[in-house]
Amino acid sequence: MTPAQELNTTDPMDSPTPYAEALRQFAARDTVRMIVPGHSGDPGASPELSAFFGEQLLRLDVAPLVSGIDLGLYTPYERSLELAAEAWQASRTWFLTNGSSQANRIAALALGFYGARTQPVVAQRSTHSSFIDGMIIAGLDAVFVQPSIDVDLGIAHGVSPARLSAALDQAPDAKAAYVVSPSYFGATPDVPALAAVAHAHGVPLVVDAAWGAHYGFHPELPPSPVAVGQAGSGTGAGHGADLVIMSTHKLGGSLTQSAMLHLGHGEFARALEPFVDRAFVLEQSTSESALLLASLDLARHQLQTGRARIGESLEAAEQLRAKIRERGRFRIASDAFVDAGAPITAGGARGWETDISAVDASRVSIDVGAGGLLGHAVRSVMLRDHGIQFELSTDACVLAIVGPGSHPDLDRVVDALHSLRADDPEVATAGFVRAPLPEPGERRMLVRDAAFAASVVVPAEHAVGRVSADSLAAYPPGIPNVMPGEVITAETVEFLQHVAAAPTGYVRGAVDPAVETLRVVA
Template sequence: MNTRTTDHRTHSPTDPGSGQLSAPYAEAVLAHAGRDWLRLNVPGHAAAPGSDLAGFFGSRITALDFPPLLDGIDLGPDTPLNKALALAAEAWGARRTWFLTNGASQGNQIASMVAPALGRTLVVQRSVHSSVIDGLVLSGMDAVFVQPSVDPEQGIAHGVTATDVAAALERTPDAAAVYIVSPSYFGAVADVRAIAETAHAAGVPLVVDEAWGSHFGFHPALPAGALSLGADMVTSSTHKLGGSLTQSAMLHVAEGPFADRLEPLVDRAFRLVQSTSASALLTASLDLARRSLFVDADATAGSVEAAGRVRNVVRALGRFGVVSDGFHAFPDIVRADPLRIALDTRAGGITGHEARRRLFRDHQIMVEVATDAAIVAVIGAGFVPDTDRFLEALHTLPSPLTESDTERSAMLQLPAPGPAKLTAREAFLSPTRVLPAEQAVGRISADTLAAYPPGIPNILPGEVITAEVVRFLQRTATAPNGHVRGALDLGVTRLRVVDGDTGHDPSRPEAG
């Protein structure tokens, strides 16, 4: 356990005795790999230099790929793993931190699983990641959903206000916790401090899905991290912009009024869902990412400067729009993540889907996501890509939209979800049947369906399927690079519905 009450930026990485200069777990794994082992254990490749894996990725990858429970690494007292976890807790300002090897999705599932110990109902931002809904299926909790603001021009959801959260808590006497997302997929930062104060005034903790904000707080130009603003539990998808390997993440519990209750619950839930074969490579990458974020503020400053330059050039050339320039119109947004570059491509005569396809195919440039109206590019903290190459390719894109294409693009708005009639778990476990999509309208969904990325569910288990949502998902599925997570087929032509209202108590109020 590690406690800390001051902002980590008050510490200098050159202070004598600063442990943040080390990466104890990664260094221990590297030293372990340097010895002449005869490996008669898992993984089965045994670090053999002649294996296909070693030939393809290089021998260092297989040499560093160790299983858990090794003396001198993660077994015994005061291990390099324990030291790495303590340093991560110190760096992010947590009471305790857990390393995750199944992404922030695992952290969201853990948070949802421990909530029933605190109350019966989770007050949840409706635009949470699908992994939170998966957690509701696992926990069986009721949910009261707080609707986010929606940008009708861009067709994207932002965040929620403290006022909206307070109203939801007022009608939820058995609330267990408040669960929000900040920042959003497009970089909108919520007023976490105000929402935390609202949750605490109601006697419940605040959980923040900060998957896209693992870098927050590590440079003055970045927004503050949710833990420093009063959040009680935070999921951090460190691999996204923090620099660790894909699928690695962290879960933090804050020092605060709920810490004594949350910490043992989280630790037990962590053991339920964490692999007993957690990857040493993923864990070491978390240790190294923490060190880089804490120690090298100059590198992060370079990333912020590079992203700002892209936005400034886009503004100066005038063809495309910068989505965050319109954030001031939404009361739930207090800041924008400077490492997120969300661009309105429709303003420049091309849909986001087509822009993404042409950037990938013609210029070998990958962006994070596309919608009908926009693309989102990201720059990882501590990294400076070739932004000139991106700007040149972006501004050489054709303008293929006809008037009807523009109308079609404008019509694809983010639809409001249908009303919730069952809990996610009730719907998931109910008897079901598969119907053609048009016949499923008006029925209760048994599945989670999400336009992916960003993975925000458009239909939840237990929600009534609407014609507007079906049209949105089908149009998303047919767009270039379009994908609907949870769909039974690529075109979303069939949907799984609850066969009758099994498990539905008509005397119980709707869950949302």
């Protein structure tokens, strides 16, 4: 036995990271692998991969269905799923290797199996485009409810319990409710209150919490959206969401493209579970990456044991906000989300009416428009000239994320940002004509019917007034600005072309990069 093997004799089932430990022990064994993947775990078989990634990565790249890892009656893989469910206070968890986009498609398929096919889902209109993809696959109908929107900053927030209740009242045949929490900019609604509304209307609540994987692991962060907790503003004790989508790789620390799907508690979650199982089989890869699965196991343990590290990163994010406020040139956009500690909506409502009950402290949203700069140009120039990469930009804002355990050079960021001049035409807003976030066009067809209908590609100006066959979304954040079945408006065309022409612009689903043509129902 080699020294490396002597270090790997712990029973994986006793390890705090059972799947990762079982994988590590298998990689350390002297095994002649005559199996896929083609490199066979042999660094000599793929010298370029080995030189680029390191030899250990190839050894850990193990195919599925190995006894002692994920094959058997009770495996380290299953134990890791149990530990993840405990960590996020779920009743059950699924590991995913194609991101929360896969989770959204699974959720849509599960809702397609759940209830009658003709029953719609009441869904937040600012959902991610992958849920619309799932609607196409599942043949779901939806009644969309608009979130509150900051028109000046071009930011969509959330849906209040009152607005969700009104939408469910208007759709008495709905079979589920679907909302987003937190938003891309960290606006977080009262999930237990939303769950209480959904359950009072006799439907489960599905939450796209792609950006909330770190929630519940530090007292300065909101709780896990799947946890049993208090419903907002005196509505009493209640469950969290019934099904929760999480991009664990975003702010949970796992490798890119790894994600989790969490099942809640109570009768609605139990009713959904067999349909989620069925949808998972349809969407699951038969060649799941062991590297991504292990990263989920390790990230979960890192979050559970990393409160101090998370706290340091949250403090760094607050220092960044403080430094920007102190300079006085730019504003912190999220300061407008919460007024003197009281949650607000765009209309200024308070209490149970609000769509924002908390703001993710790890995100720093900077209104550079207040300092005469264009957000998209700032994001591009900061990376090109200063080696500083922001997560997202709008016309007015850039968004910085300080992930758990991250310690960015704050002075470098602040100094570089303030070095950009308002008289520099490359980044200045002077003479810039803004394209406001467009209202959705009228819905004339079901999403699936429009997506599968005979279609033609026409010049963009000729598409106005016609029904879209595609889902088109400015990316990031990936919220569809037009979806199949909706009428294309002149404002939507102008907005998408504006995004496509921006320095960091990209429109997901577009026929061509400049959005000069659009696909419409014939």
